[in-house]
Amino acid sequence: MTDSVALSPTSIKNALQSSAPISAILVQGWVRTRRDSKDFSFIELNDGSCLRNLQVIAGNTLSNYAMVQRLNTGASVAVRGALVESQGKGQNWELVTEEITIVGGSDESYPLQKKGHTAEFLREIAHLRPRSNLFGSVFRVRSRLAFAIHRFFQDRGFFYLNTPIITGSDCEGAGELFRVTTIDPNNAPRKANGEIDYGRDFFARATYLTVSGQLEAEAFASALSKVYTFGPTFRAENSNTSRHANEFWMIEPEMAFTDLGGNMDLAEELVKYLIHQIRDNSPDELALFAKFVDGELLARLDFVVDRxxxxxxxAEAVELLVKSGEKFEFPVGYGLNLQSEHERWLTEKHFKCPVTVFNYPKEIKPFYMRLNDDDRTVTAMDLLVPGIGEIVGGSQREERLEVLEKSMRRHKMNPTDYKWYLDLRRYGSVPHSGFGLGFERMLMFVTGISNIRDVIPFARTPGNAEF
RNA sequence: UCCAGCGUAGCUCAGUGGUAGAGCGGUCGGCUGUUAACCGAUUGGUCGUAGGUUCGAAUCCUACCGCUGGAGCCA
Structure with missing residues (x-):
């Protein structure tokens, strides 16, 4: 800032954790609120390093005290002074200012008040909402959760794999795709029949944003044994719900020499590990969520981890639903998809804990899932959690070449379009399994936040790509 | 995309046919080691948009736009 503050800055998190007074310290941050006293002003300073603010005492002997008294919420300042034991209640330490530099002002139009705002309002100011207690906490936890995911897999011998974001496969049974093209829509190359000729597009074929890295991950699991992806995923579905976004992040482990049982074990272990990590490392943020978002959050997290x-x-799930006597809006029966209300009954009312449902009828699941010996079901698994529903979807993959080709034809796919994928079954094929964990859905579960748009920094949903 | 609900001050909301309100915020002043401070004053509106009904519409009707919740799709 100026040469009079040659100190290297200290984060507010570190300052608040100090075990002893510090005679000279420099902190930088944004003013959350200011209160005047007779001879000085209290400034609540936050730099996002943690949830808590540092109380700054700015005395009327400061040369720029008149400016300090006009500081608005939202302004940025650098403060040099002494960290001392606080005389007041509510905080252990406070900063007595020797010099305060107003870095960037703010005025009365700053939209964040110190009182609570609704999530809906804050969504409209997505560029400022991380400065609120709630959203600052959400995005600190998001970072922590991402770190925990890498740690979980790296500790278990998985290799981090980056699968392509632009993909040529359009038939993975996972929703609508966004097309990637450099063709000028007003001057597109045409085939004889008038259709656009994507063979003359940038990649000499039709390309899309990926809806899953699974097929590519299978190739690498067939070489490195255990891999995981963790990257963005795109679905062009016109979904308008609290748990769908068009751009989201997904974790997809893929393991060679692993059957459905091993797959379910890993999914359960992962979910529990992630809850443990957040429980241990983000206590202040969780306390905030428990207080303002979801009063039962901590009890639910502990319950989930404990058993x-x-x-x-x-088949068993359908039987339970039929026998439940519950009146459902949608019919229950073998061969029908489980509806949200059915999944919710299983996880929220019947078992009252996360539930893994496995071995679905082959008719309602994608082509790549391994056919069971009964010839009716495939080794699918969905992990359902209370409040959110499906958080994990996965399966053991079909590793038998002929069975896979047959399944493709049954799904009206042409096996010759998937030569490389079938090669994995031609050369050293092994039983293998994997799943997709929705990163944002996991974050929702851990924070209690009920809308996916509030756990993504700048969410993309139908009709909304501002920021 | 379908169903339902809601759009009133910067924010949260009240007002259901007869002169647009409150709290909070902001601004000004007072008081004060305060901490969602306190006390007083003050500022603030094309009632989502466009039509229609009516002597008269924030209020009733129609369409559109936006937001929220639910459904489908799935992570």
Missing amino acids: PFQRTSY
């Missing part, structure tokens, strides 16, 4: 998840086959 094994329920596991039930699709």
